[in-house]
Amino acid sequence: MKFKLLLIIFLAISATQSFAQNAAKAFSDVKNVTVRNVGIIKKNNIVKGYFTFYEYDKADKKNLVYKLNLVDENLNDLGTKEITGPKDWELVSSGFDGNNFCFKFYDDKKRTFELKVYNQDGVEVVSNPLKINYKPSSNSKYEMYQQMTNPELNIVESNGFVDYTFNDPNDAFIISYANGSTKNTWQQTYQPEGKSKVMLPTFLNGNDEVILTAVTRIEKGMYNTKTQHTVLASSAKTGAQLFDVSTEIDDNHVVPINAIFENGNIVVIGLNYKSTKTLTSPPDGMAFLIFDKNGKLVKSNFKTFEETLGKFLPMEDHKLKDGYYLYIHDIVRTRKNTNLVVAEKFKKAVDAGGVALSLFSSKAGPIKLQLENMVVMEYDLDGNLLQAKEIPKAKGSTGVFPSYTGFLTPYLLATVADIFGWMDYMYTVKSDDNGDITFSFVDYDRLDAGAKKTENFGQIKYHDGKITVDKIPVKNEKATFSRLMRASTNHVLQVNYFKKEKKLTMDMIKLNN
């Protein structure tokens, strides 16, 4: 039947005779396909396009033919590639480094992660397979690792891709690198002395010479919550460790968030804590560290929130007024050479429903977090706060925490809430030159005085010192359901499904700011 329909489509084309040559595509996707994966292709925080990965045909007994289709950020078709792979293949993540595309696949049968790099002709130029010694779906440590680390592929500034894979039973991680231009690949296991309870990598930056990774480590010990933070530098050419330097400086404990290569040095921007309990206590301020290329500390600068924020936000007894905390989501360097911080105000609250519920169930406790306004702060390179702006959003709350987490500190609860995706901040997007930086969030409020309360998408945009906000409802009123996906700094991609019409639409909505 489908085949006949296909014929009719083909024949309908030939019912017309035209005078001029029209551009015609030989085949469009008329097959009945099941979309298995849809995702975003990014170069760092810049959306470059979207991919769909779907089963197309049976290749042989063990393998399927998949189709990998790419569209650019404006949804223009970039091309389709047929790839033959195992039946249980999964496309985990993707990236674009300006020259090549990289896709990370997982083969459950062989328990192998593989980075496959394709050039823009769709030809595979290099691959980096990594066999793991555990089954991800049944490894609780892996699950925790997955929740605590960024699952996306990391893009090296000039060329190449970096990925971190959990390594069991050593509770460490393996760095995988693949560069389509030089065809260079390597894997390096990070395993410092001493046993660890938790070991989490965060990609900071990379270039032709060095890959920088922030490592968070908690040593073994049942009640140990003391964290250690280091900046690990690996050779981009071989993966060899160049240095692994602690960010504990006197009584300052710095959690690196971002790093920038500047005048041959490495500038690390992070949050500063006055205790080693960086997972459980709120940060005291910002830290700006400069290391030389050998990992030697050249300069450090620490600014407390108290001394900087007071001019812009209401403070009381060395804290934000009314017992609020700031949860820092991201720090980005702007084109003006300033550091932009996005945070969310929150405080611990008691959930009335939760109290009642906890009488009957041991699974939920009365604790939740009350989420309030977004806060954007701009610092100069010396750590002086240039501006701080509260972006109003409706008061909301996280889900109710399990009862066993009730004793945890508010900041740790916020960390957990962030991992669970309960906070309202969504993501950061930049333009190529960092001229535009946007932070997106969810807001449950009325857009107009007379309107109903709806789930809204909010975008804070920073452009040369100016901060503006725009909001749109997440759901298209006519659609059965809607989903928003990240897009370039001026847009958000709204995917709508219309059940009655059996129609799926993708609208690139232009935002006002």
Next chain:
Amino acid sequence: MLKENLNYCNFYLLIFFIILSPATVYGQYEYKNSDSYNSFLQKNTVQNTLQLDKKIQKQYRAIIEEKNNELIDRLKAKDFLFDTVAYPYLTSIFNHVLLSNSLDRNRFHFFIDRTFDVNAYSFEDGTIVCNLGLLEGMENESQLAMVFCHEIGHYLLMHSNKSIISQLNKYNSHEFLAQIKQIKKQEYNTKKQLEDLLLTDVFDRSRHSRGQEKAADSLGMILFSNTKYGANTVPDIFDYLNSAEGLPNAITIQSFLDKEKIQIDDFSVDVPSKRMHFGTTEKKEIIDSLKTHPDCDKRKLQMQSFFGLHPKPGVDFMTGSKQDLEKIKKYALFEEAKYSKDKGNLGLYLYQLIQIDAMFPADKGAKSRIYNTLTSLYTHHKAHTFHEVVNAVYVPKNDKDQYAALLKLLDSLNLEKLKEITNTYYTNNNLFITITKN
């Protein structure tokens, strides 16, 4: 004074306006004979179907009915033009071709498609369509007559009908069905095999189609030889087809911004030459194999050769004059733009208006329309419905594609900047602007 200018051609045109163009009563986008046309299509479909082998009748009918419905839908959607300017003019040329060749007018229907695409096309039922976009490159009526002769040639040679029947016969043949059966039996790579089979079929049809184009050219030249038009400039049509880009390109977007003293920081309207892509581009031989039309250069040589052997003297204008054609071409540009607006494509409408304004600066109407369109775009931007009226999904034709440059510009503007541009444009042109709601 009026009497002095009323030459034979104008008189012919006047008579045509009065007698042959009653469609004007119904409005310029409504077809007066819509009901009878619908009946004609149905009757024609039944007659053609009955002449076929029974095993393909049902499929044939389904295909043609789908086409008929689409044509009727497009008529209802006001996609065709039945005005008092272009329609009578072009119909007059079309009818002259029919009369000169003793062809029964009742077998044909002539429409003008409002799109800017440079093309004309025909259907198996005798409906011949000329796009407004074709007019821009036409130097005279002779060239238009030749295009119509080519399309009439397709109809007389029953190319569309023969193609459909031939394809249906093929798809119902034992050989083809056996191939399908064989593929279905396979366990692996069935879709690939099916695609290959269909690709071979597409190549065959493309080759066949190129043959049909040559035949339509040949018959078209014979039909043309019977008209009063001269063939001197007729082969030049192919030069235009070779270079035509469809949309006018009288001013670059950067020049427009400079002219209006509009400054946009951190932005270049240049279309990036290096586009990201994925997958190999189709090989030239495959693209060539898929072409449904022979190369314009070859077609031009064949036409020159024919008229070299069979010279065809005659006039280049009969229905109107060179000035009349130029007026109609200008009118067509406005009408194409209006069509973009009617279809809700304000981005394209704005582009067409900017070009029209550059081509006819004395015509103040374009300025009002540009301002009103900018205002409308602002309203849509504010309401987050900008994507509904600006086609962001557009592949630039080349590095100099100015429509792509305008889309890039519109895409980069925030609400505040769009307002600033709209206000600047108003300040610069307020003497000529009448505010209306788009």
